[in-house]
Amino acid sequence: MSGEGAFFVLADPEKCTGCRACEVACFAAHQKGVLKTVGTVTTPLIPNLYLTRTETIKMPIQCHHCENAPCLQSCLPGALERKDGSVVVNGKKCIGCRNCALACPFGAIQIIGADILPELGGAAPAFKCDLCPDRENGPACVATCPNEALRVVDTEEELREKRIRSSEAAEAIQGSSKGVQ
Amino acid sequence: MAVIQIDKDICTGCQECTKVCPVYAIEGNPGEAQTLVAERCVMCGQCVQKCKSYVSLIDHGPEMYNKKREERMLPETVREPLFAAHNVSHLAEVIKALGDPSLFTIVQAAPAVRVGIAEDFGLPLGSLASGKMAAGLRRLGFKKVYDTNFSADLTIMEEGTELVKRVTEKGVLPMFTSCCPGWVRYMENNHPELTKHLSSCKSPQQMAGAVFKTYGAKLDGVKGAKVYNVSVMPCTCKTFEAARAEMNSSGWQDIDVVITTRELGYLLKYKGIDLATLPDEEFDMPLGEYTGAGAIFGVTGGVMEAAIRTGYTLITGKELKDVDINAVRGSDGFRRAEIKAGDLTLKVGVVTNLKNIDPVIEQLQAGTLDAHFVEVMTCPEGCISGGGQPKLLSDTDVPEAYQSRRNATYDHDKALPKRKSHESGAIKKIYAEFLEKPNGHKSHELLHTSYKSE
Numbered sequence: 001m002s003g004e005g006a007f008f009v010l011a012d013p014e015k016c017t018g019c020r021a022c023e024v025a026c027f028a029a030h031q032k033g034v035l036k037t038v039g040t041v042t043t044p045l046i047p048n049l050y051l052t053r054t055e056t057i058k059m060p061i062q063c064h065h066c067e068n069a070p071c072l073q074s075c076l077p078g079a080l081e082r083k084d085g086s087v088v089v090n091g092k093k094c095i096g097c098r099n100c101a102l103a104c105p106f107g108a109i110q111i112i113g114a115d116i117l118p119e120l121g122g123a124a125p126a127f128k129c130d131l132c133p134d135r136e137n138g139p140a141c142v143a144t145c146p147n148e149a150l151r152v153v154d155t156e157e158e159l160r161e162k163r164i165r166s167s168e169a170a171e172a173i174q175g176s177s178k179g180v181q
Numbered sequence: 182m183a184v185i186q187i188d189k190d191i192c193t194g195c196q197e198c199t200k201v202c203p204v205y206a207i208e209g210n211p212g213e214a215q216t217l218v219a220e221r222c223v224m225c226g227q228c229v230q231k232c233k234s235y236v237s238l239i240d241h242g243p244e245m246y247n248k249k250r251e252e253r254m255l256p257e258t259v260r261e262p263l264f265a266a267h268n269v270s271h272l273a274e275v276i277k278a279l280g281d282p283s284l285f286t287i288v289q290a291a292p293a294v295r296v297g298i299a300e301d302f303g304l305p306l307g308s309l310a311s312g313k314m315a316a317g318l319r320r321l322g323f324k325k326v327y328d329t330n331f332s333a334d335l336t337i338m339e340e341g342t343e344l345v346k347r348v349t350e351k352g353v354l355p356m357f358t359s360c361c362p363g364w365v366r367y368m369e370n371n372h373p374e375l376t377k378h379l380s381s382c383k384s385p386q387q388m389a390g391a392v393f394k395t396y397g398a399k400l401d402g403v404k405g406a407k408v409y410n411v412s413v414m415p416c417t418c419k420t421f422e423a424a425r426a427e428m429n430s431s432g433w434q435d436i437d438v439v440i441t442t443r444e445l446g447y448l449l450k451y452k453g454i455d456l457a458t459l460p461d462e463e464f465d466m467p468l469g470e471y472t473g474a475g476a477i478f479g480v481t482g483g484v485m486e487a488a489i490r491t492g493y494t495l496i497t498g499k500e501l502k503d504v505d506i507n508a509v510r511g512s513d514g515f516r517r518a519e520i521k522a523g524d525l526t527l528k529v530g531v532v533t534n535l536k537n538i539d540p541v542i543e544q545l546q547a548g549t550l551d552a553h554f555v556e557v558m559t560c561p562e563g564c565i566s567g568g569g570q571p572k573l574l575s576d577t578d579v580p581e582a583y584q585s586r587r588n589a590t591y592d593h594d595k596a597l598p599k600r601k602s603h604e605s606g607a608i609k610k611i612y613a614e615f616l617e618k619p620n621g622h623k624s625h626e627l628l629h630t631s632y633k634s635e
Contacts, residue, residue: 018212019195021233021576024262028574036578037571039301039446041261044238044246053193058212116238144575146197 004067006085006156007131009049009139011059015149018058022141022150023047029132029140046112048129049141060141060150063087063108063129071100071109071128079126086131094125101126183269184224184421185568188249189214191234191241191265198228198266203535203559204367214265221370223363223535225559226417226441226568231576232266256451268417268569272447274438275411279322284409285401287393288323290314291386292330293415293479293564294442296589300571301446302457306578307585309593312461315469317445319462320454323411325393325401328464330471332389333478333487335611336360337602339628340382340484341492342619344554348496348525353377355530355545355552358484359630360384362422363559367535369633372542376632383630385478386412386419387428389468390435391627396615397468405431412439415479415567418559430627441569470607473504473594480590481533481563482509482516485556489520489529490601497523504600510591512562512583515541517552530555533563565590 026047028035035041049062069087072080079093080100101109109128131152132139142150187198187207192214199207199215206222209215217228236246249263254273278284299310318326340358347356359365359380368376383391390412394405401408412419422428423436440448449456463469474490477483486506493501508518509529514537520527530552532541538557544550560566565586573579599605616623 017195017197018193019197019233020193020235020237021197023237024233024235025575025577035303036306036573036575036582037300038261038264038574039443039571040303041574043260044243045235045262046238050239051193053212058193110239112239116243140575140577143577146200146576 004082004085006154008064008153008155009062009129009131009142009150010153011062012149012151013057013059015147016059017147017149018051018053019146020051021144021146022049022060023051025140025144026129029135044117046110046117046127048127050108050110052107061106061108062141063104064106065129065131066105070103070105074099074103084133086133087128088130088133089126089128091125096125100128182421182424183219184417185217185222185226185229185266185268187215187217187228188265188267190245191236191249191263193234193265195234197231197233201227201231203227223366223370223559224418224421224568225363225535226268227560228266229264229268229417229568230566230570230572232264234265235262256447258451259447268441269420270440270444271420271438272440272444275440275448276451278409278411278438281409283407285325285398285403285407286323286409286411287325287327287397288318288321288411288413289327289329289332289386289389289393290318290413290445291415291479291564292333292476292483292590293567293570293586294413294445296479296565296586296593297415297442297570298445299456300582301443302449302455304457305585306582307587307589309589310456311593312463313456313459315464316459316462317449317454317456318413320459321448321452325397325465325468327389327393327397327468328471329385329389329412330475330478331468331605331607332385332392333475334472334602334605334608335388335392335628336382336385336478336484337474337487337491338608338612338619339388339624340380341488341495341602343380343382344488344492345495346620348527348553355550355555356380358556360478360484361558362416362418364535364538364557365632366418366421367538367559373633375542375545378545379632381629381631383428383628384422385475386414386439387422387435387630388628390423390428391431392611393468394431394433394435395627396611400467406433410436410438412436413442413445414439415442415564415570416560417441417568419569427630442567443569443571446571467607467610470605471597472602472605473597473600474602475605476593476597477590479564480510480587481512481558482531482556483563483590485509485529485531485554487602488554489527491603492527493520493522494601494603496525496527499523501601509556527554528552532557534561535559562587
């Protein structure tokens, strides 16, 4: 993946059933070593995406890897970095100041406090989507969603397609108006 | 009895469970907590495998996690995510029994457990862990580590003989297997008039239970009343089967408690035993001896294949040369095969996944099901995919897990010195010393059963 902020995972709320399979798969994909079954898990399940439910909508909220990302700009210790287009957290530098979580316009960053994750010994890192750079077939959430509600959006490609569609529409309108004359 | 539960505090109402439930036993509105209709549920636990709605530390908080773990009577060493759909655990009873010196604890583990259990200790999917499992069960303090595979061989002797009797004496045909308690319950609930088609054989778990408290107790020099039978199963419905009132032919409830493959993992970890690093050990003899035929009970088509290997000999008096019956392997919903055995062409069928049973039942009701013997397993690929098996974090790994467990099962069969149930030394011994003959008087007392509304 290349291009700053060109890719992110988008959920279709029409298809999402709120099953949390994306959260579980996301967590599993970010564990070190082979970890395929639930029984191998020894740490609390903290994903990098957040299923959000209102009365009418449910969908996972994920990082948009924004161009000129506000979270990255707000990160004082420089724990957020741009890697191959994605915004990723360097856990060693993160001090848990929550600036990034406040700056994020989508609510896609969660700071996990020591009350929830005492295993970290007081450190409180930011948890956010990194687009699963270690997975060959792209983000785990997209692969596992039983309803195909998630997809990786390539913003540059989408723009190109939209422009083509617009010009085709213009051409069609022009053609039909000529036919009327 | 409650075997499967859906926790209302955690269920998101996504209804993914309803898609896998073969009997439409889960009800509710989308987005609201679902309800399990206990009367319809066959307790297969496929909803337990599918459910991903977990106690979220972010949404529910750590207190809720601890509360749920306590409610479910799980040891504090359990740190894994807890999901809305779950089976009621009886692990605490096993821990208590292991600490009671007055009990003679005997454990059995089903064929599919050994190709699943190691997954929860970080070994690759489908790792065969027979020897490590035997060692682990011994480290836990069980007095005897016997095996369900032994009684799977015993089931074949009884069921094969029953089949031959039904075929030669014009009994009720086709005969259906009765090893799978979910399937038996489905028949009893929905088609009680057809239960006469079920084999009268108890499942391997129950045969083992009855034998361990009688013949086994005698071999071990203990009283049957002191024997406490623990069973480790890939299946959530086995708890229900063990608790059935009629399963007491030893003079006591034949199986005292059932835990799943996953719960055996909890128990080993609770006791600080790392299965992955244990050496291979043998099961206790003679009731831990088994053949390849017993081992393949864990996969769909396995009971049928095992039955053919021995049934051929029962019908023809000759030995089947090629024991790999590829025609009944695979995972199609309903597959048919014809096996030539002397003058008889044995017509068999294999149904996998209870979702595929209705067309077969319709044929049976219409009198058009042209078969002598039909195997039915409730779970998608037989017991290796049971509701109590290790649960995958991502469903994208499910096909690989099933394939690896299946391959490990067939490899195990191939590697065993004996691959036909009737060749087992332990089987010959139990008939010579105790049961006399398959389908004999003693067998009928201990190893056979009858069904509701037969």
